[in-house]
Amino acid sequence: MSTAALTDRSERPSLARLGRVEARKMVDTRSGLWLLALTALASLASVVVAIIFDDDNRDFGQMFVDAMLAASILMPIIPILLVTSEWSQRTALGTFALTPIRERVMTAKLLALLVLLVAFSVLCLGMSALGAAVAGTGLGFDGSGAGEVLLYQSLSLLFGFGLAAVLMNSPAAIVLNFVVPILIAAVAAISVGVQDVVAWIDPSVWSDLADGSANDWDKIATSTLAWVVLPIAVGLVRLRRRDVS
């Protein structure tokens, strides 16, 4: 067979195809299914609580936002394991033998996260619509806060993805996912001067998006650079150089 035929790019599995494969990897293992189930359960719990306490403010829109926020506690572990399990379970050996251009695998994983986000949003929409109907709080939904909460959810997922890409180690990435905001708060507490500087790279500013109070878009942008763009970039460089074994 000629070299031209072997290297013909039209023969290359498309990113859509690789994305489908990565999405499938999130649900076809026991641990992956448990994680998804627990995440969905957290959202369901938030809707149930809203119904039980029968707060009139908890209409469809608010229930949706709350359900998404409840999911965002555990959800970043999904992208973390999607990346790190390749190393901990050593499936990277097979994955990168099938797809030698390693960045393509990472892009496919990002596409899979998009699928995850859409799927969860639909699930939360369904649950909160049902919840609002049961609670009788009305199905009116002006969409306020939905964009912000989606952005918040995306940033949380990408934060986990970036940590996993750099560290390539499940326990380290999971621990840091929860500890980084605490550490930054601790550093900020040293003095007001330090706090002013640290505020620019503090990912907890993202939670303003969650409660609809976001106005510090500069700080949201800089902390995204520090905790999403930079880790993913460093992770890609590390990945290109790493020996897979």
Add this chain to the structure above:
Amino acid sequence: MIEARGLTKRFSAQVAVQDLSFRCEPGTVTGFLGPNGAGKSTTLRMICGLTVRTAGDATVLGTEYRRIANPARHVGVMLDASAQHPGRRGRETLRLCAETIGADPSRVDDMLTLVGLDRTAAKRRVGKYSLGMRQRLGLAQVLLGDPDVLILDEPANGLDPEGIIWMRQLLRGFADRGGTVLLSSHLLNEVEALADQLLLIRQGRLVASGSKDELLAGNGTLVRSPEPEELGRALAGAGIAATATDGGLIAEAEPEAVGRAALAGGVPLSELRPAEGAGLEQLFLSLTSDEAGPGA
């Protein structure tokens, strides 16, 4: 076809593979032999672009592996049968691979049948598999894309004797249909009956290579006769040196010459064959043992 030219891998101070060059031709099975830690896995990973080379280059089917658009359609690679997600079912593992490379999903069941994993086994999670079952699953996976080349790291590891015979037939058939097979092993007897080309490495260096026949030539002929003294005289008469071994003689000549000498001397023979097993084993041990090599 696989070609390696001057492959070298250094980890900081340590040299794992040093200036390794070889070729594997279509229609042949090449056994890549060496003790554990000799650099076999590192070499195979360098060929597949998984380990970054310090120097040298390697091509598969004339192309650098990384540049092949959909490698699994041309090269089946199994570098560690146990490197599978334990929480994933056997069949699902293959379906993921089929989806990735765009292979017909019906091939998943065909390959499972081919490697002898039944429905029950295919439904189990890989974590529950024995190493032998993982090897079978791995072979099913490399064959999914109907490749022309197979690169297998220790494929016989964990297989029972029956499994080794099965794998030998599978790979022999693959090579006989024009395929190229490169497989590594740290155990001589696993590849002895299968490989027709051998590469022996020790401490990252190639210490011997060639066809099995070439490497065995010069190991002499085992000959037995109910009249050993007569045989000894006949061989001496033909100018063939021989040394006694248990119940027979190892003659330093080809079987045909030994047979003619016996015929000329009118000596009946009960056995006449190349002194194979012991010869290759001796070669392997002498080339790979610490005492024998240049580094000793």
